[in-house]
Amino acid sequence: MGQLLRNVSEHVGVAVHPQHYVDFISKKVQVPFVEIHLEKIIDIPPPFLNVFEKIRDFYNLSLHSVGFSMAGADPVSKEQLIKAKRILDWLNPSFFSEHISWSGIDGKFYPAPFPFPYNSESLDIICRNIDTVQNYLGIPLLMENSASTFAFDESTYEEWEFINKMVERTGCKILLDISNLLICCNNFKKDTFAYLKNLNRDAVLQYHIAGYTKSEDNLLVDSHDTNISKESWELYATAISIIGKKPTIIEWDGYLPSISILENEAKKAQAIANDYEKFISNTE
Amino acid sequence: MTMRSLYQIQNDFLERLFSEESLQSGEKVSLDTVQNRIYALLSRTYKNTLVSIGENEFRSLSNEFVKIFPPKTPSYLTYGIEFPDFLKPRLLEFPDFIECIARFDWDYASSLREIAPDILPLDSRKLLSFLRNKKQILKFQPSVRLRKYKCPVINLIPDFEINSFDDKKLEKNVKKNAKNNSSATHLLFYRSQNEVCVFSVDQYDYTYLMMLSKGGTCFEALEYTQRLKANYCPLKILRYCTSKSLLCACC
Numbered sequence: 001m002g003q004l005l006r007n008v009s010e011h012v013g014v015a016v017h018p019q020h021y022v023d024f025i026s027k028k029v030q031v032p033f034v035e036i037h038l039e040k041i042i043d044i045p046p047p048f049l050n051v052f053e054k055i056r057d058f059y060n061l062s063l064h065s066v067g068f069s070m071a072g073a074d075p076v077s078k079e080q081l082i083k084a085k086r087i088l089d090w091l092n093p094s095f096f097s098e099h100i101s102w103s104g105i106d107g108k109f110y111p112a113p114f115p116f117p118y119n120s121e122s123l124d125i126i127c128r129n130i131d132t133v134q135n136y137l138g139i140p141l142l143m144e145n146s147a148s149t150f151a152f153d154e155s156t157y158e159e160w161e162f163i164n165k166m167v168e169r170t171g172c173k174i175l176l177d178i179s180n181l182l183i184c185c186n187n188f189k190k191d192t193f194a195y196l197k198n199l200n201r202d203a204v205l206q207y208h209i210a211g212y213t214k215s216e217d218n219l220l221v222d223s224h225d226t227n228i229s230k231e232s233w234e235l236y237a238t239a240i241s242i243i244g245k246k247p248t249i250i251e252w253d254g255y256l257p258s259i260s261i262l263e264n265e266a267k268k269a270q271a272i273a274n275d276y277e278k279f280i281s282n283t284e
Numbered sequence: 285m286t287m288r289s290l291y292q293i294q295n296d297f298l299e300r301l302f303s304e305e306s307l308q309s310g311e312k313v314s315l316d317t318v319q320n321r322i323y324a325l326l327s328r329t330y331k332n333t334l335v336s337i338g339e340n341e342f343r344s345l346s347n348e349f350v351k352i353f354p355p356k357t358p359s360y361l362t363y364g365i366e367f368p369d370f371l372k373p374r375l376l377e378f379p380d381f382i383e384c385i386a387r388f389d390w391d392y393a394s395s396l397r398e399i400a401p402d403i404l405p406l407d408s409r410k411l412l413s414f415l416r417n418k419k420q421i422l423k424f425q426p427s428v429r430l431r432k433y434k435c436p437v438i439n440l441i442p443d444f445e446i447n448s449f450d451d452k453k454l455e456k457n458v459k460k461n462a463k464n465n466s467s468a469t470h471l472l473f474y475r476s477q478n479e480v481c482v483f484s485v486d487q488y489d490y491t492y493l494m495m496l497s498k499g500g501t502c503f504e505a506l507e508y509t510q511r512l513k514a515n516y517c518p519l520k521i522l523r524y525c526t527s528k529s530l531l532c533a534c535c
Contacts, residue, residue, distance in 0.1 A: 039358055039359050039360065040361070042358075042359045043357075043359045043361050043362065044361075066358070067358025067359065068358070069358070071290075072294065073289070073290045073291035073294055077358070080357075080358060083359075102294060103358065104298075104354070104355075104358075105291065105294050105295065105298070106295075107356060108298070108354040108355065108356065109354075109355045109356070109357060109358040110298075110318045110350075110354065110355065111317075111318060111321040111322065111325070111355065111360055112314055112317040112318045112321065114294075114297065114314055115314075116290065116293065116294065117290070117293060121289065121290050122290050125290055148310070149309075149310035149311075149313040149314070150308050150310025150311050150313075150314075151310075152293065154287060154288065154293065187310070215309065215312075215313060216309075217309040219309060219310055219313060221313050
């Protein structure tokens, strides 16, 4: 297994969206670390990736994907792997991450991360798919915890337990999405603190944090279209106290605000990371 | 309890999801996510179609479309090529040129992808700002490439001879329309069978279309001010669409 491609310290950054390309390529965005979504560029031949060439030169990168449908019953698409390798070789990101979810089977790919039951069969399948991706790309894959709104009778593992087994079997790493953790624990009446205590903390290499909304049935929904909640910030501080500081990406995909608002969210995350104990004590 | 395999679970889920029957509230969240993202993808490509038929109708059609035409690859950049054909039998209450506008939308988005794929899906105003900030992209779009490029739009709109129409009535109506549509700066003429659609485009679209039209007469896009000074373009206006950004005429 290869090493991560570049070193990144405990930086906080934001995800890149076309609405902010002008800001990024003119170096106006005051963050050291940015995330690019693989599916937005995977079908574009590198010679055309002018924007990302500049972004690559100015910022540390994390490449994030949802298209491999890692928990799908089907094997990973070879064509998708070849395209991803081409982009990875060209962008040279610090991290490459995917989701603990699936998005389609039988040649259909929906733009949403669907949940699945956590049991021995799904563990075998997701480990098979992680092995395929890691072996082909030659780098460790970071796997992001889910933001489920429903569960399955077929589940036999807690999510943290499933993730730990996945890490143990494949050597993959963890992208811990703080908001997803809060969403799942709220929707299924689980304890966030117990989750954090039980998760393999050594495997966590990166955090995500984002805004969420509440459905009519009081389910929390991972919408990525609003400010990060006070509860998420508190959980972020708690996670740092247990797991440690890690590079963090602020995710905001819908109703996108100006880049300055995203920068402010990144500054807030950095301030909390630098002084997490004070933040926890202040909120208790 | 009978244990289902992962494949069975996932297959059952997708079938139930799109039948929209007996969905739990949590599952409904997944359906909403898919529908919202498909709507966002299609509305980016089919901008003029969306304006022409309205957001509610477009959303309803988008929800139906994804059931029949699920994305076949995890890259959604080129999703929706079947949308114009899908629209045809479903828009009986709309003018028949909507399908043609949808085809134009697809061809336009495809052409743009050919030239500058990494700057999609910016809206036109931001795209123009982007291009100004990044002069090398403008240099990078070589005219040679454009001249060689076989734009499908050219096949769709053959030999549009704008000089053959009577201009006076159009001029009167354009002036009238301009009062209600001050943001419109250019007109795009588009013919389908015996109908001609005229709709406004902004500065970037105009520049782009003029680039495409070099070497051919299939497109004419003219600034309002230039048009109104010119003594040509006779068109007989038969009807307007309710949308301010679109007016239609028959020749």
